[in-house]
Amino acid sequence: AVFTEEEEAEEPVSDLETMRNEVLVFNTNCPECGAPASTNMKLVNIPHFKEVIIMATNCDGCGHRTNEVKSGGATEELGTRISLHVTDPSDMTRDLLKSETCSVIIPELEFELGMAALGGKFTTLEGLLKDIKDLIVVKNPFVCGDSSTDDRVQKLAQFGEKIDKIVAGELKIHLILDDPAGNSYLQNVYAPEEDPEMTVEKYTRTFEQNEELGLNDMKTEGYQEEN
Ligand SMILES: [Zn+2]
Known part of the structure; x- marks a missing residue:
């Protein structure tokens, strides 16, 4: 399955609730050897911090393991x-x-x-x-x-x-x-x-840091919506 950030943003809250309680599995290909592999995705609450999405891929073919964290694209104010x-x-x-x-x-x-x-x-x-x-x-x-x-x-x-x-x-x-x-x-x-x-x-x-994070463009868009 293809998973993009746009799709994630449109997910209703109830799906987030589902994710808190279970691991979502979808099919991918191993980034190392290309064999079909599965990626497990879970919403994890880090105490005193916030919730993040953890994606873990394990390849049965070559043993490659990845563990990636997505902070959901949200950027803190500071x-x-x-x-x-x-x-x-x-x-x-x-x-x-x-x-x-x-x-x-x-x-x-x-x-x-x-x-x-x-x-x-x-x-x-x-x-x-x-x-x-x-x-x-x-x-x-x-x-x-x-x-x-x-x-x-x-x-x-x-x-x-x-x-x-x-x-x-x-x-x-x-x-x-x-x-x-x-x-x-x-x-x-x-x-x-x-x-x-x-x-x-x-x-x-x-x-420059805002530029690197691609936030300067986003801000412009936000202000336009307010007007
Ligand atoms: Zn592999």
Whole structure:
């Protein structure tokens, strides 16, 4: 079945109610090998945050698994910048929602993952770090090559080792989730108390950020309707 955002917007509320209680299954093709596969779709309520749609595809053919989060296209009024000082191995189990528009920054490693590089994910901090390592080190297209890339290969290997150390709790870093759409979340394990290791900043988007999110056009349309 073809699923588009337009169709989603037109779904009556009763279908949302249905989705809260069951998993919708539809047929797709595996993005990796092209074999017929099924995608499970579920509406999930994230405590202290909001509801998101999680789509999971498992391929019986090649074993490929994806888990994608859709925030329903809605953009919050303010952007969010979440900063966590990772100080303890238990931080790895924190739930984390990285929306499609969220950048991931680790200043200590001089690392920044731009928006859209990894898609939307609902995972844990450990899951995100493993996805980053997978994307940067394992799947990197520049890894196999001639001697001119040796230096790069070495740097990538070092990066992978540092990620492993963070996961093992041997390297303390700051993890920053910067989402101009405000749709990302990191679990506060002290809730409802404040988290001493985490800061959450709300900010007004710049014109460029609105442009990147395609919001400047939408605003024009909205104002026209009001007149
Ligand atoms: Zn497959």
